[in-house]
Amino acid sequence: MGTLKDLTKVIEQAQRQVANTGSVEFTMLEEVNPMKSRSVRRADAEECVDNKMYYGDNIRLLKSLAEREENRGKLKLIYIDPPFFSEARYDAVIRVSGSNIRHPAYDDKWQQGLYGYLRQLTARLILMRELLADDGLIWLHLDWHVVHYARIIMDELFGEKNFVNEIIWTYKSGGSGRRRFARKHDNILVYSKTKHYTFNVLKEKSYNRQFKPYRFKGVKEYRDELGWYTMVNMKDVWHIDMVGRTSAERTGYATQKPEQLLERIVECCTEPGDLCADFFCGSGTLPAVAARMGRSFIACDRGRLAVESTIGRLCAQGAGFRVYVEEPEHRTEGIRKSRFEAEVHMSMEGFPGSDKSLVTIRLGSVREHRLPPGMEEKSRTVIRKAVRNSPLDLIEAWSVDFDYDGRVHRPSAVFVRNKKGLEDVCRQIVGPDCRRICVKIADVMGNVFYVDRPCTQIRSDAQ
Template sequence: MSLIREFTKIVGESQRQYKNVIGKPLILTEEVGAEAAGSENLLCHGDNKAFMKTLLDERQMAGKIQMIYIDPPFFSKSNYDAVVKAGDTNIKHLAYGDKWEKGLSEYLKMLAVRLYLMKDLLADDGLIWLHLDWHVVHYAKVIMDEVFGEKNFVNEIIWTYKSGGTSKKHFARKHDTILVYAKSGKYRFYPLQEKSYNRQFKPYRFKGVKEYKDEAGWYTMVNMKDVWNIDMVGRTSAERTGYATQKPEQLLSRMIESCTREGDICADFFCGSGTLPAAAGNMDRKFIACDLGSLAIESTIKRLVKQEESFQVFDLKPEGKSKIDAVVEVKEEEIPSSDKRLLKISLVSLKERGLSKTVERKSKDKVKQVLKEDPLQMVEGWSIDFHYTDGVHRPEVIFVRTKGELETSYEKIISQKSLICVKIVDIFGNVVFERIGYERNHETENH
């Protein structure tokens, strides 16, 4: 059966699945930043479908999100690796898979169910931006017409860039497509402007037309067109995280600026490396982000920590057996003529509980060598909560690896004993929480 003939069935099944989606309890695991308690900035690890349903049912967020941007898998039939570093060693690790055993109909149903939920969350005057490429955007537009209505189509943005491969069998594919839809005809939109260079870069001197000049020549300012020439995140870019298919902040910032104001909520339910929450935070917008992958979530946390954002982290499932073991040493020293004590917490070692299937074969040998020579090179970051309560990690200090360097010990003067929680994250996004009721020269290892 051709896909066109199957389309009615795809839409019908998607609607049935949408009506039967069941939310899951949000388990608060971390509060990060000075204003995290009660923050509307949310980051969730888990299935975005269940997360969105919970936002609707338990958080009463129907119609509350001003902008939704999603960058889902592209139906490329490929897997995508993140390049992570252990010391000077590059290691390839699966970031996400984009292979669909049941074909395109399975993919479109996955997308449609989630789009129905996003429509419920989107504000009446909000916009949704769907980022895809040539593989499936033409089918996705028909789905968007069905979910949001043909009359609510706003724009087809072409993002063009220089990066990527070439072929002798076709023109070089150097653009992605971003479909923009509204929920109603009353959507908010703030036109942006761009330079439009005069012919031959010479002044027109038209009456009433403002002209400007830069090093290239004379130009006027016009409303921005729907073809955006923005560079991809380069290998040496300061914002590069190593996460596969990372999108540039300039791209997301342009979208955010065009349809939101300060304080509005922006959401990304396939957040990957965290570009949307990072850009939203920089522009004083609130953010909601979700991803199924732990590497994506931990990459996003690291990025937001560097920006000094405040946010809450949730999980949709109870904490299970960690994929890593960590050894943390706690030493306590008396301070002469004082009832206070000096507490020193140090990372001692890290072990992987069997290397994940997501690490390619060549990289496994490299990881084993790093673990043998300097296991702490496998640590991407760690943090300490000195007053651990309610099962929520509220770090007072956070250490992230920067330019290959990471602090591995920390000292603090304390006046009373309390339960301490140390969170350790490895380069693959695996996490372990060490809970310590400290005593002198105490050493702990997770179980």
């Protein structure tokens, strides 16, 4: 493929795919920090919007959202970082018991080649346009592999006159070759839906020649350790480092984007209370940044590891959000039927002369039932060793709902692994109205295991 004629067919087939895609109902599975799950209310906003994380196929989610009138034209910012058509498989690098394991993150190989890749991307862009606000911007993050094709497709879908910028994100990391210059940048295409998009001009330093003062009349100059500079409107080439191996924000997820990059994007085209979306959310940088900056978010990914990485990241920063799963596939395959099993000890001790009790929950051993088929033997060996010697090293996060209703996990206690490790004991005082307790445990590979028990059983076991 390589002609304009082929691109026309891509768009036609993508439109047919959109028409044939059925919408689905997503079921709420989890609600974390409900009092914080809504963004700051803007003075001109009709209502606050809940932060939402979806686990499922993004095209079915997009179709479901676009079919509802109340969702169309509501997204102030859409940022997507889809696969780049690199024809490679990507692993997450995860630390377990002092060693690194490599876990499959996502596959960027396409059976139908470039044509199939562009058709899938275009179908999703068609639906995203329906959801983009008239004053919003969409940011499509790619690189040299297909950005030239994507530019033509975006011109067709959004209009040539609605092209706003091509941002060049340049960085130091990456390899180099002897047959070409080192490829050290990504391309981010920015489009609007109308001419009335929001844009907040950002400023950056511009150093004077030889770092000496100009002393021009009316021009304010500043000085730092390098020399003299002025503040100018930001250019379309952004020098931002990739997420380094020792970076505090590093999750280990493949192709993780830095928060500084997303902070700049969010700041330049949204205000507190605006709704942002990332339908290829990966490690969750956009929802993490949006929540911290007072914006609402919609995030989606079909990968178990991506979803749980995002949930853990949001929990660690105290964000509020809801988690939805696609029915029936993901509820049966990815959520309730786990690839691992954890031992959980629960006890309940009453207080003399009181109707309240102290609940103690302690994590025990871990058993991994099925390791990913694409995992290398070295990583499998590390995991098997951890199961025998330090099973809690395989747990990334866990949470407890002390008032489980049998449907939605609403934890009041959340524990996420950090540099100091992971707490393995939870204690909480409960009243006589405590009926059922649910514990959710996520391992380092994104697998989830639930244990829920009635309080009557916990009391009887303690006796």
